[in-house]
Amino acid sequence: MEKKDYDMEGEIRLWGTYVPDEAITAVQDILRSKWLNTGKQEALFRKKVCETFNIPYCVAVPNGTAALRASLAMLGVGPGDEVISTPYTFMATNTSILEQGATPVFADIKYDDLNIDPESIKERITDKTKAIICVHYAGNTCDMDEIRKIGRENNLPIIEDCAHAMGSKYKGQFTGSLADIACFSFQVVKIITCGDGGVISTTNEEYYKKLKQYIWYGVDRETKQTRLLDPLPDDIDILGFKYNMNDIVATLGITGLNNFDIPMKRRKEIGERYRDELAGLSKVTLMNYQPDKTPNYQIFPIHVEGREEFAKHMQKYSIQVNVNNRRNDRYSIFGGKRDLPVAERVDNDAILIPIHSDLTDSHIDRIVEAIKEYDRT
Ligand SMILES: Cc1ncc(COP(=O)(O)O)c(C=O)c1O
Secondary structure (H helix, E strand, C coil): CCCCCCCCCCCECCCCCCCCCHHHHHHHHHHHHCCCCCCHHHHHHHHHHHHHHCCCEEEEECCHHHHHHHHHHHCCCCCCCEEEECCECCCHHHHHHHHCCCEEEECCECCCCCCECHHHHHHCCCCCEEEEEEECHHHCCCCHHHHHHHHHHHCCCEEEECCCCCCCEECCEECCCCCCEEEEECECCCCCCCECCEEEEECCHHHHHHHHHHCECCCCHHHCCCCCCCCCCCCCCCCCCECCCCHHHHHHHHHHHHCCHHHHHHHHHHHHHHHHHHCCCCCEECCCCCCCEECCCCCEEEEECCHHHHHHHHHHCCECCECCCCEHHHCHHHCCCCCCHHHHHHHHHEEEECCCCCCCHHHHHHHHHHHHHHHHC
16 A cells, blocks of 8 residues: 555654644533534634734634635625636635636746735736735745735735735734735644634624625624524525534634744744755755745745755655645646746745654754755765
């Protein structure tokens, strides 16, 4: 049988999952309480998300993909509409546009940080454009001043895809309130996890009210009535999804947020050490981390010369490295390859090296030494 990526005896893994001890007893308590549905824990989870990231409003959903789709639906994105997005991301960013029957229009990216290029966004705006999605790739935030300006000038809402960017900052402000709407993922390899989970945050109260309806059959669960016969409203005029988060999942999110600083601190130590030790190599180029952007080091991509050779070299030392994402337009579901020279270059030379809170200092020594050795050969 082929070896699975979760069966790696002794290898240094690319991904890790952080679960604080308190999660185990907290989930037991919820199971014993017999209230497993969306309830007090879900409300507390949302409150903690707002407090932790300084966000005015948020709703909780089952995953980041659902967050993106519900956001697009709430904005009225549908068949015939275009959404400008990045091709260099996990496909969920863009399948959510297809799920709404709309068309992703791919802008090119910047080589030095893998984020969407604001100049390329401008070139792709048409009268069919309904929204712009930007992904803070690897937790290194996008050029938000420029992107917000484009949004304002063209009256287009901006969705931050924060699946990589929980706890990242732009000019001192957390992601999640840098634009109109933001979508977070609490999937297993994220800095903290719900197993699977998602959050949609917004700075717009009207959007918030509508989002509450879109994530549960068109009904705001908090305004359900206590009528004897029928707690639902007399009429439902929004076609919503079944995207509520239950209290078991929310409990994992709460305990994760209670301990958020622990994995963040470890990732920062590792990220800074890589930046220190790997700067100035000849076959490896680091991303550009600008001083007004504070990354969370969700992942650590590098550009490398001879990517396949590099992967073989790292494999010799039992260090897992791989390509995280491919330019999405190479997948036929998106309708064929576009002319995106920078995305093409990145698609051939970007690779991830391990970063997560399970890595020890001696793991990092091994990784750094192996990369330096590759660079010398
Ligand atoms: C950039 C990006 N957007 C969206 C998602 C989807 O998140 P989820 O797996 O929670 O649905 C991911 C998943 O990791 C992602 O990397």
